Amino acid sequence: MTYPHLPETPPLELEDIGSNPQPQNTLSELVVRRLSRRAALRGIGGAAAVATLADQLLASGGEALAQGVARSSVPETGGPSTLGFKELSHQMAQRDAVAEGYEIQTLLRWGDPILPDAPAFDPTKVTAESQAQQFGYNNDYLDFFPLPRGSRNGEHGLLAVNHEYTNTNLMFPGIGSGSAARLRTSAEQARAEIAAHGMAVVEIRKQNGQWSYVQDGAMNRRITGETPMRVSGPAAGNDRLKTNADPTGTRVLGTLNNCAGGNTPWGTVITCEENFNQYFGGEAAEKGPQAAAYKRYGITKDATYAWGRYVDRFDLDKEPNEPNRFGWIVEYDPYDPNAVPVKRTALGRVKHEGCTHAISADGRVVFYMGDDERFDYVYKFVTARPWNPNDPAANRDLLDEGTLYVAQLHDDGRVLWLPLVHGTGPLTAENGFASQGDVLIETRRAADLLKATPMDRPEDVETNPVNGRVYVILTNNTSRKSEQVNRANPRAANAHGHIVEIIPPGAGTGKVDHAATEAKWDIFLLAGKPGVDAGARYHRATSDQGWLSCPDNCAFDSKGRIWISTDGSPSAAGVADGLYAADTSGDGRALTKLFYQAPIGAEVCGPCFTPDDETIFLAIQHPGENSGSSFENPSTRWPDFQEGMPPRPAVIAIVKKGGGKIGA
Numbered sequence: 001m002t003y004p005h006l007p008e009t010p011p012l013e014l015e016d017i018g019s020n021p022q023p024q025n026t027l028s029e030l031v032v033r034r035l036s037r038r039a040a041l042r043g044i045g046g047a048a049a050v051a052t053l054a055d056q057l058l059a060s061g062g063e064a065l066a067q068g069v070a071r072s073s074v075p076e077t078g079g080p081s082t083l084g085f086k087e088l089s090h091q092m093a094q095r096d097a098v099a100e101g102y103e104i105q106t107l108l109r110w111g112d113p114i115l116p117d118a119p120a121f122d123p124t125k126v127t128a129e130s131q132a133q134q135f136g137y138n139n140d141y142l143d144f145f146p147l148p149r150g151s152r153n154g155e156h157g158l159l160a161v162n163h164e165y166t167n168t169n170l171m172f173p174g175i176g177s178g179s180a181a182r183l184r185t186s187a188e189q190a191r192a193e194i195a196a197h198g199m200a201v202v203e204i205r206k207q208n209g210q211w212s213y214v215q216d217g218a219m220n221r222r223i224t225g226e227t228p229m230r231v232s233g234p235a236a237g238n239d240r241l242k243t244n245a246d247p248t249g250t251r252v253l254g255t256l257n258n259c260a261g262g263n264t265p266w267g268t269v270i271t272c273e274e275n276f277n278q279y280f281g282g283e284a285a286e287k288g289p290q291a292a293a294y295k296r297y298g299i300t301k302d303a304t305y306a307w308g309r310y311v312d313r314f315d316l317d318k319e320p321n322e323p324n325r326f327g328w329i330v331e332y333d334p335y336d337p338n339a340v341p342v343k344r345t346a347l348g349r350v351k352h353e354g355c356t357h358a359i360s361a362d363g364r365v366v367f368y369m370g371d372d373e374r375f376d377y378v379y380k381f382v383t384a385r386p387w388n389p390n391d392p393a394a395n396r397d398l399l400d401e402g403t404l405y406v407a408q409l410h411d412d413g414r415v416l417w418l419p420l421v422h423g424t425g426p427l428t429a430e431n432g433f434a435s436q437g438d439v440l441i442e443t444r445r446a447a448d449l450l451k452a453t454p455m456d457r458p459e460d461v462e463t464n465p466v467n468g469r470v471y472v473i474l475t476n477n478t479s480r481k482s483e484q485v486n487r488a489n490p491r492a493a494n495a496h497g498h499i500v501e502i503i504p505p506g507a508g509t510g511k512v513d514h515a516a517t518e519a520k521w522d523i524f525l526l527a528g529k530p531g532v533d534a535g536a537r538y539h540r541a542t543s544d545q546g547w548l549s550c551p552d553n554c555a556f557d558s559k560g561r562i563w564i565s566t567d568g569s570p571s572a573a574g575v576a577d578g579l580y581a582a583d584t585s586g587d588g589r590a591l592t593k594l595f596y597q598a599p600i601g602a603e604v605c606g607p608c609f610t611p612d613d614e615t616i617f618l619a620i621q622h623p624g625e626n627s628g629s630s631f632e633n634p635s636t637r638w639p640d641f642q643e644g645m646p647p648r649p650a651v652i653a654i655v656k657k658g659g660g661k662i663g664a
């Protein structure tokens with residue numbers, strides 16, 4: 001079978017432009033430092049001699065050095081995986097596929113009516129009004145909140161979903177192909193796109209082994225790019241958050257580019273604003289007083305979407321502060337359809353991929369976050385107080401008080417968590433930070449000044465509930481040069497990504513000190529095809545089907561095994577994105593196996609287990625996002641495969657035929 005639109009260009013999602021001007025802590029610096037020490041001990045003089053030695057090491061690609069000294073504990077001997085499924089073969093096809101013995105059920109598709117009066121989906125009549133009542137576009141983060149609240153029911157609950165962005169070329173007839181279609185929208189189409197962004201909460205149920213959604217669920221809701229939200233925390237009311245429409249700097253319309261997310265121990269949703277930059281444009285991007293700050297966040301005079309032509313707040317020349325109101329962590333209660341979502345500024349303003357929590361030994365709650373950009377950083381937020389399981393009111397604003405830290409990964413295996421606190425170190429008025437609010441609005445610049453470690457695009461950062469280690473998913477960074485490699489980012493031109501483990505004090509003991517300011521790190525795997533892609537490293541028994549590329553999101557089953565979804569697998573190798581699983585400890589550590597493969601053009605997002613491990617939900621995002629693909633002539637019509645119906649981003653549920661735990 002041939003496919004009309006094999007991908008020729010990178011995905012349309014603009015998330016990796018790389019706007020950190022001075023990545024710190026390069027390998028050459030590390031090598032020079034180390035060699036300088038050695039040279040001093042041996043009495044070798046002269047910086048030039050040291051630099052030559054460093055060059056010789058780097059000439060070997062840095063890779064050899066990294067391999068030689070990295071403390072990776074990927075086992076060298078084989079051993080059986082505990083995962084009891086027969087892995088799929090890599091494929092690139094119009095249809096998706098799952099391991100034998102499992103079943104894919106389509107649960108929610110773009111346009112499905114999810115509110116009682118919503119119109120049925122008609123792909124030729126996509127309006128703002130219909131979209132605001134239907135399932136939105138490009139589902140990413142997924143989370144399952146059992147019903148009744150507080151139970152561990154695995155068959156009935158609320159599914160919270162992000163709608164990250166729109167593939168305009170696949171949404172509207174007659175608009176052509178490519179990402180430039182976004183600049184060809186009418187005012188009405190732009191309004192429909194804004195309504196297709198945001199989030200959804202939908203009641204879902206499994207009956208007789210089959211999942212379906214409840215259209216008139218009492219808690220169903222859509223949150224869009226226009227839903228009123230509150231701003232809280234240290235940046236609320238800051239002058240740089242004030243606009244004509246909101247002179248208080250505390251009320252925002254909507255949330256945008258919600259990528260991954262997380263939840264809280266008190267049962268709320270955490271959703272993350274990622275590539276918000278692309279909605280804003282205007283001359284002020286280059287000339288205004290905030291030009292440098294815009295640049296650090298990738299805001300340019302040319303927006304990727306046409307919205308600014310029709311809606312003033314997306315035009316920087318009319319509302320220069322509007323972009324400062326995006327890039328935040330947003331919290332809402334999925335069980336209350338009237339809850340006003342809150343932008344929690346204490347957790348910083350970056351291109352947030354995800355935000356997942358771990359409860360530290362003393363009851364304080366720690367939220368781990370990645371800033372998804374080449375050479376950007378890993379963060380954590382530690383609440384000022386422990387959470388209170390018995391008093392929901394006491395937790396309501398717990399995310400407004402605490403300390404934000406950024407990670408520095410040292411070549412000796414230590415992680416230092418550096419506090420982003422106004423008045424400490426370089427975070428002072430002298431450097432343009434008049435308050436903690438200023439530090440948070442320019443979180444990236446503050447972290448630059450602290451010399452955080454630039455990483456290879458941090459996506460999900462998530463804690464394994466069994467071993468207490470924190471998994472940092474680094475998707476790729478083809479811009480890293482050989483002189484910029486370090487031990488935690490050991491490959492130049494890293495096309496395939498890798499996964500780093502952070503090991504807090506007490507990990508594995510049940511009393512993990514996630515709040516500590518020092519931890520250790522290790523490499524879990526280096527992605528790519530073993531034997532073909534330099535430095536690719538897994539368990540030695542990983543098969544020719546089990547290798548992966550561009551890890552993005554992850555989830556853990558109750559045995560502590562990691563399930564990794566990918567975004568950007570190499571089409572040239574005939575590999576679509578997928579979901580892979582591996583043990584994290586024992587003889588099968590890092591032995592990845594392919595469980596599910598997505599349709600052509602799609603990435604796999606939001607892996608989420610029900611509490612009984614009997615279902616895994618996946619968000620299949622941007623099916624058909626290939627060069628040349630259009631509404632009329634898409635590269636796939638997944639999941640409906642009906643003539644005239646474009647591909648539809650959709651949430652699927654995977655269950656074991658006849659019941660049972662996934663991967664048991």
Ligand code: FEO
Pocket residue numbers: 015164259260274353372459
């Ligand atoms: Fe929206 Fe970092 O992926």
Ligand code: CA
Pocket residue numbers: 013140164259603605621
């Ligand atoms: Ca995505």
Ligand code: CA
Pocket residue numbers: 259260353459552553567
């Ligand atoms: Ca992602």
Ligand code: CA
Pocket residue numbers: 015459475552567
């Ligand atoms: Ca991604």
